[in-house]
Amino acid sequence: MKAATAAKKLGVLLQATPAEFQEGVVSRDELNALQTDPPEWLRELRRTGPHPRQVVASRLGVSISGLARAGITDPLTTDAIDAIKAENPRWLQLERDTQAKVREEAARLKEKDD
Structure with missing residues (x-):
């Protein structure tokens, strides 16, 4: 490959x-x-790092789209990710809430299908 x-x-x-x-x-x-x-x-x-977007998103607990909405398009190092977590900006809180809702909805739909 x-x-x-x-x-x-x-x-x-x-x-x-x-x-x-x-x-x-x-x-x-x-x-x-x-x-x-x-x-x-x-x-x-x-x-x-530097880490690709999917790893940055995962470590921050947000989606790749959430990173884009926050204006984060470049790879980040572990130190930069940790700094964002420590700062806990408003966008991060909102995106984490959004991710939690998405996961809850996916779980609800899966349970409904089972």
Whole structure:
């Protein structure tokens, strides 16, 4: 698979990975090996970032759309995410509330279907 696909599956920003990873092709076995026994560069990227939008959204407890509404379009580091959490701005509170409602509605619909 392409490096971009592998980076997405690994939850890291492609541009932050080593050049040999970016330029290469990753087999399914290599991807499994990276997931089960990540090298130091991958552990460090997952720990400190910069993180792609889906990881930023997940760590903040909001949707990717919520990030966009807040004007956050660039990758963020773990420190930047922690700073936003500590500040707990109004937009973050609103987006977390929205996410909670979405999850509640999804659970209600799933229960209704069962």
